[in-house]
Amino acid sequence: PLHSRPQAVITFPGELVSNLTDLQLAESYLLRFGYTESEGQTRSRQVSMGKALRRMQKQLGLEETGELDASTLATMRAPRCGVPDVGR
């Protein structure tokens, strides 16, 4: 169980490495699945993000914190259907 030598971590060629920050991931997820509208139509991003997160957490049966917490981020990274949750 003990590694005789330090673990090398490499970046594999061709791997779609997502270098999005958590916030960028959240914004694209909320927009893609209909919880927010495109940027041009929102007045204050912070307020709408909280509302959108709460809406997503309600729709997906998560704890409604309005925050980008660990379980919400894990849900955003989980495999799922591509049809939006809200709207057309």
Place this chain on the structure above:
Amino acid sequence: FLTFEGDLKWDHSDLTYRVLNYSPDLDASVIEDAFARAFKVWSDVTPLTFTRLQSGEADIMIQFGTQEHGDGYPFDGKDGLLAHAFPPGKGVQGDAHFDDDEFWTLGTGIVVKTSYGNANGAACHFPFTFEGQSYSTCISEGRSDGLLWCATTPNYDTDKVYGFCPSELLYTYDGNSDGAKCVFPFIFEGKSYDACTTDGRSDGYRWCATTASFDQDKKYGFCPNRDTAVIGGNSQGDPCVFPFTFLGQTYSACTSEGRQDGKLWCATTSNYDTDHKWGFCPDQGYSLFLVAAHEFGHSLGLDHSSVRDALMYPMYSYIKDFHLHPDDVSGIQFLYGEQVRWAPLLWLWPHVPSCLPGRGSGPVPTAQVPDIPDQTSTQAEDTTTPAEPDLATGDDYPMPTEPSPVDPSSDACKVNSFDAITEINGELHFFKSGNYWKSSGSRKGTIQGPFRISATWPALPALINAAFQDVLTKKLFFFSGRRFWVYTGSSVVGPRGIEKLGIGKEAERISGALQRGRGKVLLFSGEKYWRLDMKVQKVDKGYPRLTDDTFAGVPLNAHDVFLYQGKYHFCQDRFYWRMTPRYQVERVGYVKYDILNCP
């Protein structure tokens, strides 16, 4: 539950669907079975019916694709988005698309459906024991030709049941080569290839030529995935190469070394350090059945549900004993009503082609290497009906389990499928393994027999593949393999070879005949048919033709084709498709209940 804005729904209940292409991860029959069961989830609780079309425009068009695949809603590589579907309507509406960068299984790991051998198409059983050693992948041990095989039971040493694993050396799928295997090396754009390639394609599907030169012959097929094919990485679909070298170390199995996420990967050449070719090793994958059932919910008009256990909940999770959630049932019955129909008829899809040539020539992986059947195989057909593959692992979907083989000599109603069916002197005759039964159209439900074929037509063998009575001369034509006999009353001519009729070697046997006016009879074999001129006893020029071109909507390689009461009948397994002279499929049903009128 939620429906789409405006309660979008279909305005008819007899829906059609069509599978446009296939994923290399699963055998086509496994994919078709998964889709059929996914539709059955919804038809079990509504008046909806789903009929699969082989061509033309269907209500629900199903396809696999990667990244941008033509609808403006790109997929995103492995994991993440798995599939999507459009609400009911015309054109792309109602269609369902599946991301082929995913690893499609039945939810519990790779499904390797075998072909040939003596396992009748069963799936590999991993691990299995061979010569005392345990294997969890397909192997070529015991063979000198390098073909990969596996046992379909835990222990080959005791059970001796095996099959060959998917490999481009055995067959290809889709393309334009009718499943022919790859030819290596082949020439493509002047370059020689001795393995499958994605060159020339933007969708990443691996293909090969099925002749020595694609440049010249333009014949190709897609390569089925080996069981060790990698997913993603930079060589999707290529098999792992073991051992491989990584950072100077040698690995003979998949490893998570070099990664923080713990995902297993392997190199697809012997040296990752120099070649940098890699991909993820097969994992549990995603259940095509569960994802399809969800997407077909969208195709029928259901939107995402917020009930975590509902099928229409948007996140994927594998469920072993799947049952539709009450929330889903209320949703779909809100749209289509709750009338519950009889389900049995819905087992209408061809599962496993029952005419797969089984060699059964003893234990394969020994020094004596048995033949692989090629197109000219003249081995007499295996007369037992192969058992259906046990695909229930993972989804625990009840499969019909009839005792097989059942002794057909006594009860026609117990016969799974007949060797041949034809009308003689106004009575339908059913042939099976040396026996035949008669059922009169006028006296429905009365079956006479069994009679011995040899007692009535002494010259005939036990296995009759097809038979018909000439409308003008009342002569009887019988076919078995590539031989045929002609009875005029009690006198017989034959056997003669069907090449005398002008039928080429591609016809291993005649599976049925349709009498047409003006002294013509159509003879069917595989997916083609010939037109025989009865006067000159020769097939007309311009044949064979593809059955699908004329008789769209019937199974392509029916094992019985006959004319009865003016309608064309095509039989596959236990079912029949009845077509009008205007080439419209007007009915699909059970041979046993509708034609034999069994109780």
